[in-house]
Amino acid sequence: MPAIAWMAVFFLIPLYVVLCVAFGKVDPVFRSAIPVWNPLEWSFTQLAIVVDRLVGPDNFYLPPVLRTIAYVVIAVAACLLIAFPVAWFTARHAGSHKALVLTLLVAPFWISYMMRMLAWVNLLQNDGWVNKIISLNGLLPTEQAWLSGRPTTVILGLIYGYVPYMILPLFAALDRISPSLLEAARDLGAGGFDVFRRVILPMSIPGVAAGMLLVCLPMMGDYFTNDLLSGSPGTSMIGNLINNSITTPGQSGQAAALLLIVLVVLSAPMIWYTRSTARSEVRS
Amino acid sequence: MSGMTTVTDEANALSHVHSTPDNAPRKSYTLATITFIYLLWSLVPVAIAVLFSFNSGRSRSVWQGFSLRWYIWDPEGSVLHNESLRSAVVHTLVLGVITTAIVVPLGVLFALALDRWRGRVPSGASFAVLLSFVVPEIALAIGLLFMITWLATPFELGTTAQVIGLITFQLSYPVVIVRARLLTIGTHYEEAARDLGASPLGAVRRVLLPMLYPAIFVSAILVFADVLDNFVLVRYLSANAASETTSMKIYNTARAAPTPALNAIATLILLASFAVVIVGYLAYRKWGRGQGEEGTGLGSMAAM
Numbered sequence: 001m002p003a004i005a006w007m008a009v010f011f012l013i014p015l016y017v018v019l020c021v022a023f024g025k026v027d028p029v030f031r032s033a034i035p036v037w038n039p040l041e042w043s044f045t046q047l048a049i050v051v052d053r054l055v056g057p058d059n060f061y062l063p064p065v066l067r068t069i070a071y072v073v074i075a076v077a078a079c080l081l082i083a084f085p086v087a088w089f090t091a092r093h094a095g096s097h098k099a100l101v102l103t104l105l106v107a108p109f110w111i112s113y114m115m116r117m118l119a120w121v122n123l124l125q126n127d128g129w130v131n132k133i134i135s136l137n138g139l140l141p142t143e144q145a146w147l148s149g150r151p152t153t154v155i156l157g158l159i160y161g162y163v164p165y166m167i168l169p170l171f172a173a174l175d176r177i178s179p180s181l182l183e184a185a186r187d188l189g190a191g192g193f194d195v196f197r198r199v200i201l202p203m204s205i206p207g208v209a210a211g212m213l214l215v216c217l218p219m220m221g222d223y224f225t226n227d228l229l230s231g232s233p234g235t236s237m238i239g240n241l242i243n244n245s246i247t248t249p250g251q252s253g254q255a256a257a258l259l260l261i262v263l264v265v266l267s268a269p270m271i272w273y274t275r276s277t278a279r280s281e282v283r284s
Numbered sequence: 285m286s287g288m289t290t291v292t293d294e295a296n297a298l299s300h301v302h303s304t305p306d307n308a309p310r311k312s313y314t315l316a317t318i319t320f321i322y323l324l325w326s327l328v329p330v331a332i333a334v335l336f337s338f339n340s341g342r343s344r345s346v347w348q349g350f351s352l353r354w355y356i357w358d359p360e361g362s363v364l365h366n367e368s369l370r371s372a373v374v375h376t377l378v379l380g381v382i383t384t385a386i387v388v389p390l391g392v393l394f395a396l397a398l399d400r401w402r403g404r405v406p407s408g409a410s411f412a413v414l415l416s417f418v419v420p421e422i423a424l425a426i427g428l429l430f431m432i433t434w435l436a437t438p439f440e441l442g443t444t445a446q447v448i449g450l451i452t453f454q455l456s457y458p459v460v461i462v463r464a465r466l467l468t469i470g471t472h473y474e475e476a477a478r479d480l481g482a483s484p485l486g487a488v489r490r491v492l493l494p495m496l497y498p499a500i501f502v503s504a505i506l507v508f509a510d511v512l513d514n515f516v517l518v519r520y521l522s523a524n525a526a527s528e529t530t531s532m533k534i535y536n537t538a539r540a541a542p543t544p545a546l547n548a549i550a551t552l553i554l555l556a557s558f559a560v561v562i563v564g565y566l567a568y569r570k571w572g573r574g575q576g577e578e579g580t581g582l583g584s585m586a587a588m
Contacts, residue, residue: 004397004409006390010452011416013435014427021430035434082322089319093312104323110557111330112513114531114538115550119333121538122344122547129332129345147539160326213418221420224515228538239422246426246520256430259423266420274414 022046022256046253050261053254061241061258068237071151072219075158079166079215080208082159087170087207088200092179105171108164117228120157121147124229149232157229158219165218166211173207174200206276213273220262238262334554337547344544354545355552361545363552368525372533373549377556379443379518379529380511383450388504390451391458392496396488398459399466410459417456424453425520432521442523449517454510458503465499498568505564509557 020035023042036042053061086105094101108116123129124146131144146153177200185195223239236244238258245255337355341348351357356364363369398410416424428449432441439445473495477487515531522528528536530553537546 004394004405006452007409007412007416007455010428010448011412011424014424014431015419016427017430017434018423018427021434035430085315085318086322089312089315093315094319101319101323104327108326110509110561111554112531112534112550112557114513114515114534115333115554116330118534118538118546118550119329122333122336123329125345127343127345132345164326217418217420221422221516223422224535228535231539242422242426246429252430252433255426259426262420263423270415270418273418274411277414277417278411 018256018259021253022260024253024256046257047260050254050257064236064241065238067151067235068220068239071155071158071237072216075155075162075219076212076216078155078159079163080212082163083166083170083211084204087167087174090167090171091174091177102171105164105167113161114224114228116161117157117225120160121228124153147229147231149230149234151235153229154226154235157225158222161222161225162215162219165214169210169214170204170207173204173210177203210273213269217266217270220266330554333547334551337544337551339544342543344542344547354543354548358545361543363545363548366545368528369533369545369549371526372528372530373552375443375527376512376529376531376553379446379450379514380508380556382447383454383511384504384508386447387451387454387507388458388500391455391503392462392500394455395459395462395466399463413456413459416453417460421453421516425449425517428452428517429520440523441521442527445521445523446518446527449521450511450514453514453517454507457506457510458500461503461506462496462499465496469495501564501568505560508560512553512557 017035020037020042023044023046024035025043025045050061053059054065055062090098090101090105125131126145126147128146130146134144181203182195182199185199190198221239221242223237223243226235226237226240227243233240242255242258242262245251245258336344336347338350338352339348340351340353354362356362359365361369363373394409394413428445429441432439432445439448469492473491474487477491478484482490513531514529515535518527518529519532519535522532530549534546534550
């Protein structure tokens with residue numbers, strides 16, 4: 001009971017406040033946001049401002065949004081490409097090393113995300129180890145400024161940060177496939193590729209979907225990876241737009257409206273995931 | 285785990301008997317290489333960062349010899365002597381302890397309630413819990429920030445707000461894990477205790493609760509480690525330098541020519557997290573023995 005009250009007060013009310021701010025008015029003098037508590041009096045001023053910046057003539061919100069989609073698509077695809085062989089190896093071929101490999105795969109969860117990014121900031125500095133290795137310790141003149149607004153660095157950072165969240169659900173799904181099933185497929189004449197395409201792949205779909213979602217959702221709101229690895233507006237993403245609006249005085253309304261748009265777009269996958277998790281819980 | 289391995293081994297052995305031309309060993313060799321490279325890539329950068337926290341010079345890329353300068357000795361920049369670095373570490377740990385102490389009992393009660401009580405309210409509540417799992421953290425953080433800014437709340441930004449936000453965000457861990465355990469336990473034990481004369485509360489306290497200890501323990505570890513890692517919530521709900529955590533410190537100074545002391549505070553939090561996980565793992569193995577518990581922890585990890 002206290003927990004339900006807690007969730008109501010500190011989970012539902014905050015989300016409602018976001019709505020009230022997003023549909024709130026704008027102070028005529030200071031241009032700051034005024035929340036409107038009564039849903040009947042909600043105005044669309046803030047939303048209009050954001051929509052205008054998205055698709056209007058002065059659409060400076062649009063590039064970061066498109067960039068986010070591009071970065072996330074590339075990063076999620078790369079995560080899947082990395083995660084699948086690793087999860088498959090761990091589930092099937094690790095043999096007596098399975099516990100060890102699994103422990104190492106879980107290790108990033110116990111290392112703070114900021115520390116993992118800090119590690120790359122250290123390596124990618126102008127005099128960092130990456131440049132030293134590329135230039136063969138100063139023999140070649142390749143001084144790359146990795147940390148000043150390179151999309152590649154940001155995407156690699158996203159992949160590095162989130163790939164563990166893809167590996168574990170995938171491992172869980174692949175580990176559940178019974179080896180006798182694969183044997184049966186082979187006995188019935190399927191080649192290696194056929195086994196993969198017609199048995200492993202269909203059976204791993206739930207894991208792939210869960211993994212993609214777990215990786216994709218946080219990337220949509222991520223602004224710190226970008227700030228640490230690039231810091232340039234040339235690579236900013238939706239998360240940066242929201243964060244910048246929050247930290248700029250008087251722009252909370254735009255932040256709320258942006259957040260609302262993101263939440264609405266993401267609500268379908270979020271609800272799908274929540275319901276499928278709830279269902280699988282009931283089944284087990 | 286070991287049972288699983290034998291099955292796999294048997295399967296491998298069998299496929300050799302069948303002498304499939306796909307020669308599994310070569311394939312697993314490629315996969316092993318990929319996995320090995322992945323593990324190197326994922327862990328070596330962090331190891332290097334830890335290494336440089338022990339550098340005796342100011343550089344974070346040129347090794348100048350081992351020293352504890354950035355932990356203890358440096359009179360200005362070391363974690364021990366620099367007020368803001370030390371307070372970041374202490375504040376992170378304090379948040380971890382307080383949040384875990386509140387969220388775990390709350391979550392266990394919540395799980396018990398959801399397990400017993402059927403109807404609209406609990407199913408809505410359980411949906412909310414699962415939803416809080418996937419709602420981007422930034423949404424909850426901004427919502428709470430707005431709520432504290434515009435509503436007359438009896439608390440202000442700072443430690444209290446941070447703890448409240450963290451509790452809300454972390455509540456789903458104990459609820460999900462303890463509920464899963466409750467489902468596997470079933471109602472028989474409790475019914476048996478009741479038949480033997482235990483009161484309803486006594487049955488829960490003396491029979492059910494001890495069986496839940498491993499699940500409670502696992503969720504406590506997960507919550508603690510996750511709070512140490514938290515950044516978005518903690519940052520938006522912070523008030524001043526006193527409520528700055530380690531992850532905020534890294535975010536604020538990583539690009540501003542920091543000293544290895546920054547690596548040092550990150551390493552300390554890493555050690556705290558690992559210590560809790562290792563202690564927890566050992567205790568868990570001791571408890572879980574004979575309860576058929578194995579895999580639950582990993583399963584719930586994977587569910588995240």
